[in-house]
Amino acid sequence: MIAQSAYKFSNDLRLLQNMKEVEEPFEKGQIGSSAMAYKRNPMRSERISALARFCLSLPINTSVTASTQWFERTLDDSANKRIVIAQSFLALDGILNLYINIAENLVVYDKVISKHIEAELPFMATEVILMECVKAGGDRQALHERIRMHSMESAKRVKADGLDNDLISRIKSDGAFAAFSDKIDACMKPENFIGRAAVQVDEFIADIVNPLLNKNKNLKVDLKDITV
Known part of the structure; x- marks a missing residue:
């Protein structure tokens, strides 16, 4: 194990x-x-x-x-x-x-991580955008198809042409999303897509890691030399 x-x-x-x-x-x-x-x-x-x-x-x-x-x-x-x-x-x-x-x-390297997140975030946000647009009265099937088409075009732009992900600007300029377009930017926060990850880490450290460290705080660990 x-x-x-x-x-x-x-x-x-x-x-x-x-x-x-x-x-x-x-x-x-x-x-x-x-x-x-x-x-x-x-x-x-x-x-x-x-x-x-x-x-x-x-x-x-x-x-x-x-x-x-x-x-x-x-x-x-x-x-x-x-x-x-x-x-x-x-x-x-x-x-x-x-x-x-x-x-x-x-x-x-947190800046590289942020860069990678920003590149993928538009795809991740589409589900939230779709749900919010449906709440605003939009047709789910029709909006799903519009997002699918825009996503395919943006993915092609990224993979085939090596360009930035322009999915959000495509959705904003599409009249089908007009009722929600001014609120799309508010959906583009990375912290909205991590679920309970941060809380779970805190709980794991508090409930599992710290008790183990305290229990063995007097234990001497003689690390051997790490040669490359």
Whole structure:
């Protein structure tokens, strides 16, 4: 389970670093790539992924060992255990050391995140715009079709031509949305589209994380050197 969680974390971080939204720590003078000098490869996250994948492969070994035993335990069981159990703990130790190092030194590029949100927000907002227009007396099916057409054209503009997303300006200039056009900008707030995410994070920290930290506040953690 630790390996599963760590793999998910490291894989997501690698994707976010590729999007230039988040970055793992990068030491002064660190080589990001032996071939391409400009790169800053997420080496720590890649190592977590590698070690976690190794850990995830070990349960099949233990299952095969257990299922092939004769009437009583034989030496192929004990010899196998000596390898698998030790390797599991050593690999997880490495994973957790890397995990802590990344978490303590994570870099977040909020302006890049905002840029990506702004690029996708018009598509996300269409459902709200549609519902509000229907409340104002509009025909849902007709408005849905208008939004669908405008969305396809805007998506084509973004993907085929590499231009900005102009979906909101298209909707505003469409007479079918005239009754609500002056209120569309009020719908374009990112915080309106995150549900209970912020509250859930606060609750998780208060109810789960902080009690664990307080319970183990006297625990000394001797982190090994994280070399790249």
